[in-house]
Amino acid sequence: MSGLNELNAHEAAQRIRDHEITSEALVQDCLDRIADREQQVHAWQYLDNAAALDQARTRDTTPVRGLLHGVPVGIKDLINTGDMPTCYGSSIYAGHRPASDAECVKRLREAGAVILGKTVTTEFAAFNPALTRNPHNLSRTPGGSSSGSAAAVADGMVPLALGTQTAGSVIRPAAFCGVVGFKPSFDYLSTTGIKPLSGELDTLGVFARNTKDAALVTTCLRPRSSALMDITRKPAPVGLFRGPHWGKVDESSKAMIEKLWGQLGAAKSSVIEQDPMHDFAELSDIQHTIMCADMAKSLAPEFNYHSSHLSEGLRQLIEYGLDLGGEKVLAARARAHSARVKVEKLFGDC
Known part of the structure; x- marks a missing residue:
């Protein structure tokens, strides 16, 4: 490996556009990292190395299609892919091949992304734990239900991955694995082609190594007319809501949140603080x-x-x-x- 798997998504995309690196080399480094670590981490439900490299070579020999041209992305195995099995974390659907891609996968392909493979989900994105381990400490859980997506990004296997959330399934594994997890508002991103759990609560989310990458992939998941998400606007309004269960938070976590809160105030962010509503x-x-x-x-x-x-x-x-x-x-x-x-x-x- 030459370390390309450690590149952030926006850096990788720019270097591919500038012909400094190839998508094939980037994808190969990601696959090499997976080969080294997958037996310990268990982040992937399905991989086809040859197919992934074929996608990358195609990107290297065709004009730039979009913002993620040549960049590999992992797809939670709750999300339909027409060219890969989608099992929803259940033996009931072993070998199941959907007729077409989910809308989010379609948009990633339109943006030029390489669909690297399917990441592990808990059973139907509910609470039965998967085999995936936290890459920072293999004795620990990565959190669920988007276990594989969070672990794969955290372990340098892939720069970006998709997840879903019905009850904390993006923000929890992102926190446990130390990566950025973005769970947007309801209906902000299409859930068409994703196995539903609760139509009222299900949300598509993303995993990345920094907020710039999260904004980049989220932009690509929006309709084509959408502008690039601007995360540089200052001062950014930030709210802290100490909810009715604040007393149950362990002291070390409270201390970190309060420290960050103080730093935001010092940076003259637009700070809005609310008392808990019981x-x-x-x-x-x-x-x-x-x-x-x-x-x-x-x-x-x-x-x-x-x-x-x-x-x-x-x-x-x-x-x-x-x-x-x-x-x-x-x-x-x-x-x-x-x-x-x-x-x-x-x-x-x-």
Whole structure:
């Protein structure tokens, strides 16, 4: 390896455009890193080295297509790919080949990206842990459900990866693995072609090594008319919300957040601080209610016809969702909507 796998995505894209490096060399270094570490980290569900290198050679011999021309990207195995198996983290779908790419994969290809392979997801992006380990300490979890995407970016296997979030599945593994995880607002990025868990809560997200790379790939996932995300605008408005569970945060984490908060204030960022609103304390339970109710519908075929292939924990979540009364679910959705309106008012232009 020549170390190209350690390049940030925007650096790699620029050097490919300037003919300083080739996409093939970059992809080969990523594959070499995977060969060295995959048996320990278990970040990948599917790889086809020859196909990845073929994509890279094509990028090297054709005009620049977009902002990610020649840059490899990992795709969470919850996201459909027409030329690779998509198993959704379940043996039920072993060898499954979707008819077409998800919208997000289509846009990455249009931007010139090399689709390197499929990263490990937990079972249907729920809570049954996958084999993936935290690359910083193999005895630790990388977090889920986008376990493989976070671990692969953190370990230098790929500069960018896609993930999804229904209940913390982007921001948690990003935090555990020490990379940037961007979970945008609902409907900001298309989820068409992604196996649904909860239509109300599912969100496409990205993993990168820095915020500039996260902005770059997010721009490519937006409609073509979208402008490049500007992360240089100053002062950037920042809000800190010490929610009703702030007291449960361990002291070392609190200290780091407070330190960063002080630095933001010193840098003359537009700082907005809010006291906790205690009626937000119930939102974890509300989220769980909505997720389980939606899961009981979205995974009904798997539950009805392949229940023995589901983990016990997932079966219990689906059964809980089936037992929920309609009034309770409607009340939870209304409460979630009300909370979102309050958050919009709390943070204003943040």
